[in-house]
Amino acid sequence: MSARLHLSAVLRHLLLIVFCVFTVIPLAYVVSLSFRYFRDIIAGSFVSPLTLSNYADLFQSNFLRLLLNSLVTAAETTVISVLNGALAAYALARFVWPAPWRNGVMGWMLFVRMLPPIIFVGPLYLLARNIGIYNSPLGVMLGHVVIDLPFATLLLLNFFADVPKELEEAAAIDRASNATIFFRVALPITWSGIAATGMLAFVVSWNEFLYALVLTSTPRFRQLRSSSLRNATSSKGSP
Amino acid sequence: MGLKHLHEMLADPVIPAAGLNTLYFVLFVVPVETFLGLALAIVASKTHRGSRLYRTLLMLPALLPGVAIGAIWRLMYDYNMGLIDQVLALFHISGPTWLADPHLALPAIMMVDIWHWTAFLFLIFLAGVEGLPAETSGAARVDGANEFQIIAHIWLPALWPTILTGVMLRLIDAVRVFEEIYLMTSGGPETSTQVASLYIYQVYFTQFRTGYGGFWALILALILSIFVVFYLLMNNRQLREANR
Numbered sequence: 001m002s003a004r005l006h007l008s009a010v011l012r013h014l015l016l017i018v019f020c021v022f023t024v025i026p027l028a029y030v031v032s033l034s035f036r037y038f039r040d041i042i043a044g045s046f047v048s049p050l051t052l053s054n055y056a057d058l059f060q061s062n063f064l065r066l067l068l069n070s071l072v073t074a075a076e077t078t079v080i081s082v083l084n085g086a087l088a089a090y091a092l093a094r095f096v097w098p099a100p101w102r103n104g105v106m107g108w109m110l111f112v113r114m115l116p117p118i119i120f121v122g123p124l125y126l127l128a129r130n131i132g133i134y135n136s137p138l139g140v141m142l143g144h145v146v147i148d149l150p151f152a153t154l155l156l157l158n159f160f161a162d163v164p165k166e167l168e169e170a171a172a173i174d175r176a177s178n179a180t181i182f183f184r185v186a187l188p189i190t191w192s193g194i195a196a197t198g199m200l201a202f203v204v205s206w207n208e209f210l211y212a213l214v215l216t217s218t219p220r221f222r223q224l225r226s227s228s229l230r231n232a233t234s235s236k237g238s239p
Numbered sequence: 240m241g242l243k244h245l246h247e248m249l250a251d252p253v254i255p256a257a258g259l260n261t262l263y264f265v266l267f268v269v270p271v272e273t274f275l276g277l278a279l280a281i282v283a284s285k286t287h288r289g290s291r292l293y294r295t296l297l298m299l300p301a302l303l304p305g306v307a308i309g310a311i312w313r314l315m316y317d318y319n320m321g322l323i324d325q326v327l328a329l330f331h332i333s334g335p336t337w338l339a340d341p342h343l344a345l346p347a348i349m350m351v352d353i354w355h356w357t358a359f360l361f362l363i364f365l366a367g368v369e370g371l372p373a374e375t376s377g378a379a380r381v382d383g384a385n386e387f388q389i390i391a392h393i394w395l396p397a398l399w400p401t402i403l404t405g406v407m408l409r410l411i412d413a414v415r416v417f418e419e420i421y422l423m424t425s426g427g428p429e430t431s432t433q434v435a436s437l438y439i440y441q442v443y444f445t446q447f448r449t450g451y452g453g454f455w456a457l458i459l460a461l462i463l464s465i466f467v468v469f470y471l472l473m474n475n476r477q478l479r480e481a482n483r
Contacts, residue, residue, distance in 0.1 A: 116415040207304035
């Protein structure tokens with residue numbers, strides 16, 4: 001019995017280790033590439049001198065500028081989505097709506113969130129061209145808001161629904177307005193939920209590629225597509 | 240106007256390829272990811288020593304952006320500097336040019352998707368497994384059930400809603416696949432890795448057929464909305480049952 005148990009433990013660890021290796025090897029390989037000279041990699045030698053020159057090249061290119069663009073876009077998207085999402089979520093969670101309205105709005109937001117982003121690419125592109133924000137950070141940011149706003153609203157809805165109603169009722173008895181209740185009672189209580197939502201919204205915008213690709217035209221993206229080594233380490237391409 | 244696009248569709252040789260590839264892709268990748276994710280989640284939940292390290296490593300790919308994964312695997316598959324062909328070369332095997340071979344390109348991309356998204360299902364299923372009550376499996380063990388019986392007859396039925404949710408999410412999301420293919424093959428060689436999202440993108444932005452692209456975006460939306468509505472109804476029923 002104990003021998004069999006022992007065997008199964010060995011099998012379990014073996015399975016997990018095999019899969020961890022499978023998961024880690026591509027990442028480790030790319031990291032190792034980033035420290036080696038191109039000629040050594042092409043030669044297929046596994047033991048070769050290490051270098052930081054790839055990183056020097058990276059920072060001499062406009063990588064930092066691109067990084068800053070990504071950060072700013074993601075930050076703006078997060079702020080807009082979470083602010084508007086919080087207002088929408090609070091309204092949906094607390095005010096009295098006719099059931100079809102409420103379910104309709106929530107169902108539509110879920111629906112938009114689940115469809116692939118390629119479906120909205122055409123209209124967004126034409127819209128951006130027509131109102132003159134094509135190829136600008138503003139356009140990409142608005143594109144990301146399309147994805148992030150329903151996402152943030154739906155997440156925040158759960159957090160606001162968990163706020164005890166009694167607290168808000170107590171504030172209402174003290175003649176607090178709806179705005180005061182929202183900013184002074186509901187927001188402070190759900191603060192951790194809002195922070196978590198903000199982080200996730202940031203990551204969604206940071207990882208998003210298609211809208212940034214479609215709503216800009218500068219050749220920055222072509223750098224990303226070339227198979228040069230640099231791109232292994234700067235694999236994030238944003239406006 | 241719609242009729243015009245129907246004519247264009249019938250004359251378009253890429254459509255059958257893109258449709259079939261998307262179908263093959265989804266039908267192969269989702270079951271494999273589900274099976275692997277579930278197996279790893281069950282095994283990981285039963286393993287205590289080193290479990291934190293295992294979990295961290297196994298969920299790593301789910302955190303990376305698709306662009307990064309496309310770039311990484313493009314290097315991995317490269318004939319000259321890719322790890323796979325370099326290792327094969329050590330054994331004096333001349334490896335294939337994975338992404339340039341019409342028969343290998345789609346499987347190679349499926350492999351990347353499995354690498355990426357098994358991690359996501361692993362996380363979902365792990366949460367489900369950890370949420371199972373210990374009492375039922377304890378009771379079954381007292382009654383003389385072995386580990387496999389406990390997993391097959393107690394865990395799997397209890398996990399069923401979680402599994403269904405995970406599979407539906409992946410079915411809907413697998414159709415999104417874009418960045419990886421865009422970076423690795425751009426749909427080639429010929430049309431061997433052409434899929435729905437990528438083809439719509441190309442119709443819009445390399446063929447400049449805006450109306451036709453919109454037509455296909457609409458058709459894709461209609462097909463997917465069947466799944467999305469099914470998923471929403473299923474979730475709704477689960478919520479109501481949970482509340483009762």
